[in-house]
Amino acid sequence: MSFITYLINGISLGSVYALIALGYxxxxxxxxxxNFAHGDVIMVGGFTCYTVCSTMGMHPVVGxxxxxxxxxxxxxxxxxxxYKPLRMASSPLAxxxxxxxxxxxLQNLALLIFGANxxxxxxxxxxxxxxxxxxxxxVSGVTIVTIVTCIVIMAALMFFINKTKLGQAMLAVSxxxxxxxxxxxxxxxxxCLTFAIGSALAAIAGVLLCSAYPSLTPYTGSMPGIKAFVxxxxxxxxxxxxxxxxxxxxxxxxxxxxAYISSQMADAIVFAVLIVVLLVKPTGLxxxxxxxxx
Amino acid sequence: MAILEVQNLSISFGGLxxxxxxxxxxxxxxxxxxxxxxxxxxxxVFNLLTGVYKPDEGIITLDGKDITGRxxxxxxxxxxxxxxxxxxxxxxxxxxxxxxxxxxxQNSYGTLxxxxxLPKYFRVEKQMNEKAAELLxxxxxxxxxxxxxxxLPYGKQRKLEIARALATNPKLLLLDEPAAGMNPxxxxxxxxxxxxxxxxxxxxxxxxxxxxxxxxxxxxELTVLNFGRVLCQGKTADVLNNPDVIKAYLGSx
Amino acid sequence: xxxxxxxxxxxxIITIGLVxxxxxxxxxxxxxxxxxxxxKGLLVPLCVYAILAVSLNLTVGILGELSLGHAGFxxxxxxxxxxxxxxxxxxxxxxxAGLRFFLAILVGAAFAGLLGIxxxxxxxxxxxxxxxxxxxxxxxxIKNIINILYLGVDEAGVHFSxxxxxxxxxxxxxxxxxxxxxxxxxxxxDSNFTIGIVxxxxxxxxxxxxxxxxxxxxxxxxxDNTIAAESVGIPVTRYKLMAxxxxxxxxxxxxxxxxxxxxxxxxxxxxxxxxxxxxxxxFVVLGGMGNIRGSMIAAVVLTLLPELLRGVVSDYRMLIYAxxxxxxxxxxxxxxxxxxxxxxxxxIRGKLSPKSAAKEGE
Numbered sequence: 001m002s003f004i005t006y007l008i009n010g011i012s013l014g015s016v017y018a019l020i021a022l023g024y025x026x027x028x029x030x031x032x033x034x035n036f037a038h039g040d041v042i043m044v045g046g047f048t049c050y051t052v053c054s055t056m057g058m059h060p061v062v063g064x065x066x067x068x069x070x071x072x073x074x075x076x077x078x079x080x081x082x083y084k085p086l087r088m089a090s091s092p093l094a095x096x097x098x099x100x101x102x103x104x105x106l107q108n109l110a111l112l113i114f115g116a117n118x119x120x121x122x123x124x125x126x127x128x129x130x131x132x133x134x135x136x137x138x139v140s141g142v143t144i145v146t147i148v149t150c151i152v153i154m155a156a157l158m159f160f161i162n163k164t165k166l167g168q169a170m171l172a173v174s175x176x177x178x179x180x181x182x183x184x185x186x187x188x189x190x191x192c193l194t195f196a197i198g199s200a201l202a203a204i205a206g207v208l209l210c211s212a213y214p215s216l217t218p219y220t221g222s223m224p225g226i227k228a229f230v231x232x233x234x235x236x237x238x239x240x241x242x243x244x245x246x247x248x249x250x251x252x253x254x255x256x257x258x259a260y261i262s263s264q265m266a267d268a269i270v271f272a273v274l275i276v277v278l279l280v281k282p283t284g285l286x287x288x289x290x291x292x293x294x
Numbered sequence: 295m296a297i298l299e300v301q302n303l304s305i306s307f308g309g310l311x312x313x314x315x316x317x318x319x320x321x322x323x324x325x326x327x328x329x330x331x332x333x334x335x336x337x338x339v340f341n342l343l344t345g346v347y348k349p350d351e352g353i354i355t356l357d358g359k360d361i362t363g364r365x366x367x368x369x370x371x372x373x374x375x376x377x378x379x380x381x382x383x384x385x386x387x388x389x390x391x392x393x394x395x396x397x398x399x400q401n402s403y404g405t406l407x408x409x410x411x412l413p414k415y416f417r418v419e420k421q422m423n424e425k426a427a428e429l430l431x432x433x434x435x436x437x438x439x440x441x442x443x444x445x446l447p448y449g450k451q452r453k454l455e456i457a458r459a460l461a462t463n464p465k466l467l468l469l470d471e472p473a474a475g476m477n478p479x480x481x482x483x484x485x486x487x488x489x490x491x492x493x494x495x496x497x498x499x500x501x502x503x504x505x506x507x508x509x510x511x512x513x514x515e516l517t518v519l520n521f522g523r524v525l526c527q528g529k530t531a532d533v534l535n536n537p538d539v540i541k542a543y544l545g546s547x
Numbered sequence: 548x549x550x551x552x553x554x555x556x557x558x559x560i561i562t563i564g565l566v567x568x569x570x571x572x573x574x575x576x577x578x579x580x581x582x583x584x585x586x587k588g589l590l591v592p593l594c595v596y597a598i599l600a601v602s603l604n605l606t607v608g609i610l611g612e613l614s615l616g617h618a619g620f621x622x623x624x625x626x627x628x629x630x631x632x633x634x635x636x637x638x639x640x641x642x643x644a645g646l647r648f649f650l651a652i653l654v655g656a657a658f659a660g661l662l663g664i665x666x667x668x669x670x671x672x673x674x675x676x677x678x679x680x681x682x683x684x685x686x687x688x689i690k691n692i693i694n695i696l697y698l699g700v701d702e703a704g705v706h707f708s709x710x711x712x713x714x715x716x717x718x719x720x721x722x723x724x725x726x727x728x729x730x731x732x733x734x735x736x737d738s739n740f741t742i743g744i745v746x747x748x749x750x751x752x753x754x755x756x757x758x759x760x761x762x763x764x765x766x767x768x769x770x771d772n773t774i775a776a777e778s779v780g781i782p783v784t785r786y787k788l789m790a791x792x793x794x795x796x797x798x799x800x801x802x803x804x805x806x807x808x809x810x811x812x813x814x815x816x817x818x819x820x821x822x823x824x825x826x827x828x829x830f831v832v833l834g835g836m837g838n839i840r841g842s843m844i845a846a847v848v849l850t851l852l853p854e855l856l857r858g859v860v861s862d863y864r865m866l867i868y869a870x871x872x873x874x875x876x877x878x879x880x881x882x883x884x885x886x887x888x889x890x891x892x893x894x895i896r897g898k899l900s901p902k903s904a905a906k907e908g909e
Contacts, residue, residue: 344778346774365777366774366777366778367777367780367781367782367783370777370778370779370780371780375778375779376778378774378775378778382772382774382775382778383771383772383775384767384768384771384772384775384776385771385772386767386770386771386837387764387767387768387771391764391767392768394761394764395764395765395768395776395779395781396779398761398764398765398779398780398781399780401761402761403760403761405757405760405762405789407760408756408757408760408761408762408763409752409753409756409757409760410756411756415760418761419761422761440554458775458779459778459779461779462779462780
């Protein structure tokens with residue numbers, strides 16, 4: 001029975017990874033860059049919700065909404081100020097290193113404002129846990145909400161990308177920026193929109209993550225961020241369903257290795273998955289192959 | 295004697311047959327042209343010859359040795375050097391160092407010799423500097439030797455690419471649109487340089503070109519490619535008067 | 548041409564001379580007692596950071612590949628050499644400390660270099676972001692494994708476990724050398740500032756001489772254009788691996804220096820985690836990618852400055868780093884900034900003198 005509990009917990013953690021991975025994969029698909037600061041946007045989302053709910057004592061719904069707004073704006077500002085000027089840079093390393101700088105900046109800003117001590121985050125979910133199989137399996141409210149949220153967002157995102165004009169524009173830009181521009185698509189605005197959506201998802205992921213693991217520090221976002229990137233690569237970077245599948249699988253792998261192998265080795269195992277995937281199938285489960293033209 | 299013999303060379307990209315049954319024989323010392331409309335597969339042929347792509351079918355023989363399906367590096371060692379349509383220099387290295395990278399396999403010493411600065415290092419570096427300077431002089435680049443390659447004017451960048459290719463001491467030199475982006479004066483100068491290279495280095499040259507003046511001015515033989523297939527092959531004058539060739543050019547451009 | 552030769556030579560002499568000058572000045576300060584104990588404690592770490600920055604620059608600046616796992620190689624160098632030194636101290640107490648440390652350096656460099664090759668073979672096929680994230684992953688894995696590694700040596704041989712010290716089944720618990728997350732205690736304190744400077748000089752000589760040799764040119768040609776490098780017969784994989792493993796071995800040396808400067812060596816996210824790797828990267832980027840002297844100076848200044856201004860800016864230190872990093876990247880790499888800079892430079896130059904000087908790389 002514990003197997004099923006682990007599985008459900010894994011899927012729940014995986015759902016958070018999937019939400020974060022969506023941000024990575026969309027940004028990567030469209031701007032061809034690894035947004036290293038994405039994980040820290042999660043942390044900002046967590047702290048915003050914490051400030052609104054715990055410090056100012058407002059309703060959790062307000063907290064969630066505000067953290068989505070803050071993160072969305074943050075994503076747009078980061079893109080405009082730090083990444084956009086480097087889009088045409090001669091070295092692809094330039095924008096990656098800048099992203100690392102932004103990540104550093106966010107962490108240290110949070111450190112100055114909130115200090116290094118962990119804040120205990122009050123869960124935004126007020127739902128009783130569910131007992132299954134004669135009480136042998138307990139599924140917490142947060143777990144259920146996380147999984148459901150992830151599925152809903154995933155479905156909405158697929159609809160947005162495949163059925164709306166803006167979503168189609170995003171696909172076009174990720175396919176060929178030049179051609180998209182010629183077809184009258186505003187490339188800059190589309191990239192900005194992608195960052196906005198990715199960051200909004202990160203805010204939700206942040207709130208859910210902190211609800212499940214209630215300790216909040218300036219570094220809360222960095223490890224889940226990196227793992228979510230692993231998930232994005234696992235599923236095939238640039239692919240939205242890939243991020244979903246990769247996230248869920250990675251969450252399950254992590255919880256299973258914590259449970260059955262060694263809790264200290266869980267991170268190492270997650271990273272080992274990344275290495276194996278990249279070496280065996282660098283394009284990930286659902287990714288596309290790109291070759292440099294000579 | 296044929297230095298390059300290609301038979302039945304084919305490659306497809308996702309169902310599209312980019313090069314189909316390509317064949318050519320280039321004699322030693324020849325100045326051979328490969329022409330054809332845009333998208334005919336000329337650069338793909340170069341990429342097949344230099345191992346960037348592996349052919350689906352066909353045999354490539356260089357100086358009697360089968361080099362089909364070999365890696366780019368091995369093919370260079372076997373004796374083919376090339377330039378690129380979109381110039382690929384080592385931009386952050388000096389002009390001199392660009393040529394010295396080309397000399398990499400001609401003048402050799404070990405890593406430790408380099409790190410410990412053993413006498414051999416100074417001896418070989420001196421040889422390399424002399425050789426490189428000589429090559430740069432041929433291409434009138436000796437004044438710019440210590441400049442970064444990125445800062446060279448366009449025409450000189452093309453020349454430097456040829457110098458770098460020649461530094462690898464090839465048997466066959468492939469030039470991919472050497473006159474692209476040059477004005478008539480520069481093109482004329484380039485034609486002289488190509489002639490000079492052939493005489494001075496006893497080189498066989500296979501080139502892709504759009505500039506008909508250059509093609510008819512220096513190529514002795516031509517192959518015309520259209521939709522990945524050989525349309526016509528032979529002496530330059532005959533090929534250029536072939537009605538099929540005229541039609542392919544006028545019909546598609 | 549003669550001129551370029553002498554130019555690189557002069558640049559190298561300045562770099563080496565700078566290190567020697569700093570050494571002499573510090574020795575004089577120590578001799579006259581004009582140095583605080585805080586500064587004294589920083590001397591060896593400064594050498595460690597400088598070596599790390601110089602060695603990472605070989606991968607990032609010269610090879611042009613972003614590695615975020617440099618601290619992992621430092622970690623391996625530190626633990627393998629500390630293990631070696633402690634074993635020697637226990638079983639061959641008669642061995643002179645100098646010889647022991649010399650061998651420890653070789654051990655640390657060899658292990659880190661070997662790991663560099665092992666990791667490099669599969670990983671260097673990847674490019675850019677992927678390579679960065681995989682090196683980061685490897686760095687974290689190394690740190691994780693060290694943290695659960697239990698290793699002891701006694702008369703019965705080597706005992707090894709990945710679970711707990713109990714699993715080693717050793718009678719004498721003093722002979723446990725690597726004790727999981729508690730690391731290694733009692734490493735002989737063989738490091739000192741003089742040795743640090745000597746190791747930094749050796750690192751500089753290796754890296755600078757490598758860059759200005761046949762192999763260095765080959766490595767830089769791969770950075771500038773891999774396809775062209777292949778077309779002129781440069782064995783790309785071999786040279787990538789060479790640069791990567793030399794860089795790793797030198798990071799290992801920094802680890803040796805680091806380990807023998809502490810009585811207790813543990814692998815924490817702070818010293819061997821990816822934050823450390825990123826910190827080294829900041830040194831390299833601020834000093835200038837490919838600019839060896841610059842990265843060394845950046846390492847020293849960025850380590851020293853906040854310590855000297857302790858209290859004034861120490862809270863804002865990392866924040867300032869982050870801002871400098873972003874601004875520097877934008878200033879150096881944004882096409883619009885480059886254009887603007889070139890215009891400004893051309894304008895100033897046009898005003899001062901009509902002669903235009905050729906730009907030199909280093």
